[in-house]
Amino acid sequence: MPWLLAIALLVGSGCYRRVITPKHLPKDLVAPHVTNAKAIDLSRLSGFASTKDFIEIGDVIEVTIVAGASDQGPLSIPIRINADGTALVPLLGSIPLAGMRVEQAEQIIRQQAMAGGVYVNPHVTVVLETKDANKVTVIGAVENPGTYELPRSSSNLLTAFVAAGGLTSNAATNIEVRSPAKQHFPLNRQRQNRLANYNDANQHVQPVSRSVKINLVTASNAGRGVNLKDGDVVMVPEMDQNPVTVLGLVKKPADYKLPSDRDLHVLDVIGMAGGLTSPVADKIYVIRRIPGKPEAQVIKVSYHKAKRVRRENIRLASGDVVSVERTPLTVAFDVFDRFVNFGVGATTQVPMF
Incomplete structure (x- = not known):
C-alpha cells in the first residue's frame, strides 16, 4: 500500500x-x-479603565465662566483638549487639564482667571461634552470583523472583542496586536539649519511600528489587561486545522479533524x-x-x-x-488466521457419502 x-x-x-x-x-x-477560545474569561482582559469624569487628551469640554464684580460678561465655549494635555481658554491662555476630574479643572481655571486679573471671584463650570474615542480594527476569527470606535476610557481587548461580537469557535488563543507605523525623520546633520526639501524628507522616512503577541489564556489567568491605542489592529487567527492522519492496521484509515474543545x-x-x-x-x-x-x-x-x-x-x-x-x-x-479459515472452508466443502 x-x-x-x-x-x-x-x-x-x-x-x-x-x-x-x-x-x-x-x-x-x-x-x-486544546483550549476553546470561547471558554476564556475575557473580562480579565479589560485592562485599566479610567473614570468617565477624568478629562483626557482629545476630549471636548464646555467651559462656562460667570464673572463676579468684573466688566467681563459670561463666557461659555467648547474646548478640545490638545495633544499636550492643555486647553486653550480664551483670555486665560493654555491651561493643563488632562488627567483631572471636572471639579479639579473648575478650580484650576478659576484660580488662573483670578491670578491673571481677568475675572474677580468668577464662577466656573466645566462639563465633559464628548469623550474622545480610539478607532480599533478587529480582524480574523471574530463574529463581526471591522473597525470600531472605543471610548478611550475603556479601550482594551475586552471592549474590542465585545464590539466585534466575540470570538468564533475556531479562534486561536494566540493573537497579535499591531500598532500603526509612525513616520520618523532622522536629523540630517548637513542641513541642520536649513529646511529639508520634499525629496530629502522622503529619503529619510522610516516607518516605526509595534507588534505585540498575546496568549489569551496566559493573559486571562494572570488578569493582565491589554489596553489599545488609536489605530491598533487586533488580529485573531483561526486554530491550526490540519487533520490527524490515521494509517495502517485500522478499519477506517483516513484524516480526522481535531476537536476544538478538547x-x-x-x-x-x-x-x-x-x-x-x-x-x-x-x-x-x-x-x-x-x-x-x-x-x-x-x-x-x-x-x-x-x-x-x-x-x-x-x-x-x-x-x-x-x-x-x-x-x-x-x-x-495473519498467516495463521488465513490458514485456519482456509482449513475450515475446505472442511465444509468435503462431500458427504
Missing part, C-alpha cells in the same frame, strides 16, 4: 532525529492542550478509525513535525501500554500522522 511505502521511506531515510518513547518525550515535542489522544483517534484490524497489533508510530524544523520526529507508542498507562496515551497535535505498524507477530497471526 502507498502509505506503507511512505512510512518506510520516512523511517528509513533519516528524515527525523530519532525514534523516542513517550517516557522520554522532550518538552518541545509535547502537543499543546484534547485528542492516540487511543481516541484509533477509536475514531474503527479500531484495530489485528488483535495482536501493538506498535504505533506517531510522526510529528515541529514548526520551523525540516525533519520529522517519530514517537513510538505501545497500544497495550497506552491502555494501561496514561503517559503512554500521548496527546496528539495538528498534522500528526498515526501509523499502526505491521510486525512479525501481526504477519504470523
Whole structure:
C-alpha cells in the first residue's frame, strides 16, 4: 500500500532525529492542550479603565465662566483638549487639564482667571461634552470583523472583542496586536539649519511600528489587561486545522479533524478509525513535525501500554500522522488466521457419502 511505502521511506531515510518513547518525550515535542477560545474569561482582559469624569487628551469640554464684580460678561465655549494635555481658554491662555476630574479643572481655571486679573471671584463650570474615542480594527476569527470606535476610557481587548461580537469557535488563543507605523525623520546633520526639501524628507522616512503577541489564556489567568491605542489592529487567527492522519492496521484509515474543545489522544483517534484490524497489533508510530524544523520526529507508542498507562496515551497535535505498524507477530497471526479459515472452508466443502 502507498502509505506503507511512505512510512518506510520516512523511517528509513533519516528524515527525523530519532525514534523516542513517550517516557522520554522532550518538552518541545509535547502537543499543546486544546483550549476553546470561547471558554476564556475575557473580562480579565479589560485592562485599566479610567473614570468617565477624568478629562483626557482629545476630549471636548464646555467651559462656562460667570464673572463676579468684573466688566467681563459670561463666557461659555467648547474646548478640545490638545495633544499636550492643555486647553486653550480664551483670555486665560493654555491651561493643563488632562488627567483631572471636572471639579479639579473648575478650580484650576478659576484660580488662573483670578491670578491673571481677568475675572474677580468668577464662577466656573466645566462639563465633559464628548469623550474622545480610539478607532480599533478587529480582524480574523471574530463574529463581526471591522473597525470600531472605543471610548478611550475603556479601550482594551475586552471592549474590542465585545464590539466585534466575540470570538468564533475556531479562534486561536494566540493573537497579535499591531500598532500603526509612525513616520520618523532622522536629523540630517548637513542641513541642520536649513529646511529639508520634499525629496530629502522622503529619503529619510522610516516607518516605526509595534507588534505585540498575546496568549489569551496566559493573559486571562494572570488578569493582565491589554489596553489599545488609536489605530491598533487586533488580529485573531483561526486554530491550526490540519487533520490527524490515521494509517495502517485500522478499519477506517483516513484524516480526522481535531476537536476544538478538547484534547485528542492516540487511543481516541484509533477509536475514531474503527479500531484495530489485528488483535495482536501493538506498535504505533506517531510522526510529528515541529514548526520551523525540516525533519520529522517519530514517537513510538505501545497500544497495550497506552491502555494501561496514561503517559503512554500521548496527546496528539495538528498534522500528526498515526501509523499502526505491521510486525512479525501481526504477519504470523495473519498467516495463521488465513490458514485456519482456509482449513475450515475446505472442511465444509468435503462431500458427504
